[in-house]
Amino acid sequence: MNGLLTLENVSTKKIQEIIDLAIAFKNGKKKSFPNVKMANLFFENSTRTLYSFHMAMLNLGITPIDFNTDCSSVKKGETLYDTCKTFECLGVDGLVIRHGDDKYYNQLENIGVPIFNGGDGKINHPSQTLLDLMSIYENFGKFQGLKICLMGDIKHSRVAHGNAEVMKRLGMEVFICCPPDFADDTAKSISIDTALETCDIINLLRVQFERHEHHETMNASSFHKDFGMTTERVAKMKDNAIIMHPAPVNRGIEIADDVVECEKSRILTQMTNGVFTRMAIITMVLEGNL
Amino acid sequence: MNGLLTLENVSTKKIQEIIDLAIAFKNGKKKSFPNVKMANLFFENSTRTLYSFHMAMLNLGITPIDFNTDCSSVKKGETLYDTCKTFECLGVDGLVIRHGDDKYYNQLENIGVPIFNGGDGKINHPSQTLLDLMSIYENFGKFQGLKICLMGDIKHSRVAHGNAEVMKRLGMEVFICCPPDFADDTAKSISIDTALETCDIINLLRVQFERHEHHETMNASSFHKDFGMTTERVAKMKDNAIIMHPAPVNRGIEIADDVVECEKSRILTQMTNGVFTRMAIITMVLEGNL
Amino acid sequence: MNGLLTLENVSTKKIQEIIDLAIAFKNGKKKSFPNVKMANLFFENSTRTLYSFHMAMLNLGITPIDFNTDCSSVKKGETLYDTCKTFECLGVDGLVIRHGDDKYYNQLENIGVPIFNGGDGKINHPSQTLLDLMSIYENFGKFQGLKICLMGDIKHSRVAHGNAEVMKRLGMEVFICCPPDFADDTAKSISIDTALETCDIINLLRVQFERHEHHETMNASSFHKDFGMTTERVAKMKDNAIIMHPAPVNRGIEIADDVVECEKSRILTQMTNGVFTRMAIITMVLEGNL
Structure with a gap:
């Protein structure tokens, strides 16, 4: 699976690369991914992580699509896999997901677009x-x-x-x-x-x-x-x-x-850095370096 | 009324035109409607129809505005007509509506922008x-x-x-x-x-x-x-x-x-085709061909 | 504090300037603020005010970010100040806020971006x-x-x-x-x-x-x-x-x-004028004239 689900398999060298790129973005580096669209699928409440990813996308010229779980077919019993597959079929280029289940992404092996883990249960929150x-x-x-x-x-x-x-x-x-x-x-x-x-x-x-x-x-x-x-x-x-x-x-x-x-x-610096970190994560995944 | 409310009065020739245009979009045809803004007013849960229209708009260079019913004046008792009239007055160029009432659009004859039916009660779902x-x-x-x-x-x-x-x-x-x-x-x-x-x-x-x-x-x-x-x-x-x-x-x-x-x-192909179909519907309505 | 919280301290001369600019926008005047992003933080239901600010931003080339209170950390007990500070740290350039507390903005003196009051309790609704x-x-x-x-x-x-x-x-x-x-x-x-x-x-x-x-x-x-x-x-x-x-x-x-x-x-004219008024307010604040 493509994306960033956990840091368990990410080498310390790669982690340093992400940090260096995030610092470069903070210092003014620009990147643009025109015509890329990514969806934010948050099944748990969030302010920082959701809007930080949202801002990171905007800063990279990516169009964010915020999925409103409460008004969706999730309310008709649709599975997480089926919701994700739908967004893949609609043509989005990546999914940011927060979900209450530990390692929810193990259900998503057949999803064909990168998944960015915005937090799973009590286990991972890599960004x-x-x-x-x-x-x-x-x-x-x-x-x-x-x-x-x-x-x-x-x-x-x-x-x-x-x-x-x-x-x-x-x-x-x-x-x-x-x-x-x-x-x-x-x-x-x-x-x-x-x-x-x-x-x-x-x-x-x-x-x-x-x-x-x-x-x-x-x-x-x-x-x-x-x-x-x-x-x-x-x-x-x-x-x-x-x-x-x-x-x-x-x-x-x-x-x-x-x-x-x-x-x-x-604490405030961390919030600011969150946007640059997520810009770095998205960039490295979309460019095939993560 | 302008838009697409039901297929009852749409000729089979016109239906074939829509399908042909949708297939052309799938094969790479491009269209762009700059400065056009459309609102999605969904009064029932939806994943596919809502985000499919949303993606179709983005693909056509249209700015989508997703109305959040739950946080709106609908909660203060505002009528469907008044909500729609508000969006018309605010300057949106079209409305996609899903509503639980059969043929809800009969209340909307005085709305001056095209309406795209995203599903009404148990009757129509033309897209x-x-x-x-x-x-x-x-x-x-x-x-x-x-x-x-x-x-x-x-x-x-x-x-x-x-x-x-x-x-x-x-x-x-x-x-x-x-x-x-x-x-x-x-x-x-x-x-x-x-x-x-x-x-x-x-x-x-x-x-x-x-x-x-x-x-x-x-x-x-x-x-x-x-x-x-x-x-x-x-x-x-x-x-x-x-x-x-x-x-x-x-x-x-x-x-x-x-x-x-x-x-x-x-089933997955249908979801993908939904985006192209909605691009075709929007295009034909905005160009006055439907 | 920068922004527009109440009209109490705004002179009648300044009020006339805002109205004149709003009428100019209605007559076709254009303004563009590229790369500006503003968040709509509505803690009470709204259709007109929220989407009117949203449209005003779009018309000015500003990217609106609609905060969904119901799915946010507000549900984890986050204070209004902390939510606003978060958006400031994420890099948004202004906040439109509606909140049920009278003069909620007295809590927000340390927020470093302009605040546009979308209605507070029973006191002000300057736009x-x-x-x-x-x-x-x-x-x-x-x-x-x-x-x-x-x-x-x-x-x-x-x-x-x-x-x-x-x-x-x-x-x-x-x-x-x-x-x-x-x-x-x-x-x-x-x-x-x-x-x-x-x-x-x-x-x-x-x-x-x-x-x-x-x-x-x-x-x-x-x-x-x-x-x-x-x-x-x-x-x-x-x-x-x-x-x-x-x-x-x-x-x-x-x-x-x-x-x-x-x-x-x-009544319908008022809705239409609301978009132009908000374009004028945002323009005057961002240009330091209010």
Whole structure:
């Protein structure tokens, strides 16, 4: 299958190429794919990923088609495969898909156009991982030896799972820091004080209430007290350390209001970089380099 | 009224012209209508028809505007006429409308821009009929003398009702095959074995659960057993016979999984042809030839 | 803050400039802003305002991006500020916002792109006010001395509140006419007969059922009897007087069916003028003149 479904099989060399191209786009490089049309098929809510892909397409001269799931034949029981096949038959040149099923793309082997994974269940979110990497590389100029701590709702986060695997391959040291309920075996767990004092990057994660099971009750204010990024905690971070978050943020839960746009925060930069990263991904796939 | 509302008053000569133009588009013919804007007003769910019209517009250099009914003044009780008049006043050059009311367009006589019927209640779906005809003509090179059987949920199907009338005028022999509950007087009823052994085209129809009345309970597995198109039944069809379906398909009900993309199936071709058919319809209306 | 949030601080000289530019656009003036992208963020239902801004953008060569609130991170609890900041970071050049909160824009002081208010709570709807003024000026060639009566659901109407303030500044005499439940201190109350016999403009307002509190029960037929614009009442109006309504209309409540498109009605003209007004607003903001 063509496209970008997961980073598992993408080499670190190729990842560096994508980041370099994204940075080139940020610095003004232009590319144009006239007469190309791509559809955004989002079966889960999204603001950043959907409109970031949309903007990336516009910047590349590609016509985006936003599929409105709620008013579609999905409501008549149409399968994901049949919806995708329809868009292929209609003549679109690529599909960006977000879907709640883990590795939904395994159903889509017979789709003949590139698929760009905009997030699957709790497993992959490759364009988010790449924009995170671009933001790290832009800041530090390297990956090797950097210490990152993924903090918060690890268990329900496709960002955490996707990022950890690739970051380790790139020579980064990955840790997690969270309440026991949110932990899994993604990486070694450390205390929040150790994280603040030793890590170059604190990668906050959104508490994903909508993915919690019934028994997973969470007390927002005690979470904020124990794991929320506050001005006091920012002050304990290393001088050149940065804060990241894939957003949307839960203000007052994993992050305090006044930290969102503080000097150490790269949260807004990540959104901006997301457009350039997606331009790079689309370009490399359409040109057969990914 | 300008546009394409029903095929009832469209001559067979004109129908052939549309098909010929659609085939020309499929073979690479180009047309461009710069500065033309058209709105898609869909009051019922749709994937194929909506995005097929959308793609047809893009291919013709027309700017599509997809109206989101759910977030509109329709929710404040605005009438269909007032919504359409609004788009006319805003300066759009044409409206594609799907609506649940039979012949909704009778309310729209004072609308001053062309209206393209994307399906009304259980009566008409002219662009679907035309793409079906294009797919038949592309396959057989003629209509005269071909035998077609409409199979399945005839009663709730605007495709069945629209297709039968025109196909008879084009010299085709039309039959129906379905459980007694789904029958009406569209055409002569035949047994499934007769259909398979004698017809050139088996035109499956979607079981339209969402249009069934309360008392019309249907047992999906007994329907599949009695009327579903299975590999065994495909094997009984004539050598050059084909299978059509307007889609979305109910896999395992009117059609088995492995029949959807079998050699005799033209289901994917129909979707592709839909774009070219709609390009032809729009072109002929905008140029005053329809 | 850049953009157009309210007309309170916009001088009557500037208002006249906007109207003059809108009329120039109606007379064929062209402007083009290539590579500009603007997002429509509507948190309340809309047909006219949303698609009118959409058309205005298209007419100016601007790429509109329609945000679908229902499928966005707003559903995950994202704040209005964070949604707007996201679009700024993604690179859009302006935001059109409709939101149910009065003066929602006070939360958006740190947004770095122009904001165009598409309606806030019950307070402002500046582009509607301006298109109303354009329609009046187009008809009478002046404002000074014109008598206007705002008729109907004054209390829940941002159109009434926004229009009255500006019209007084422009030298118009403003009156209201409504049942006691719908009255407020917007302007002096007059009887319907006085309104019909003395006013140059009857500005009907939609009965906004969706904004009524629980206790505000309204009897539609008695409202129509007492305050509805009927053919009989139209006959009592002055020769050159006109009827306006921001629409959507409630046919049979504040206006009778056959009055909507009668000779004195400017309701359709208002919709058409809305596109040109919004083209003027966008142009003046993007060129730094507003």
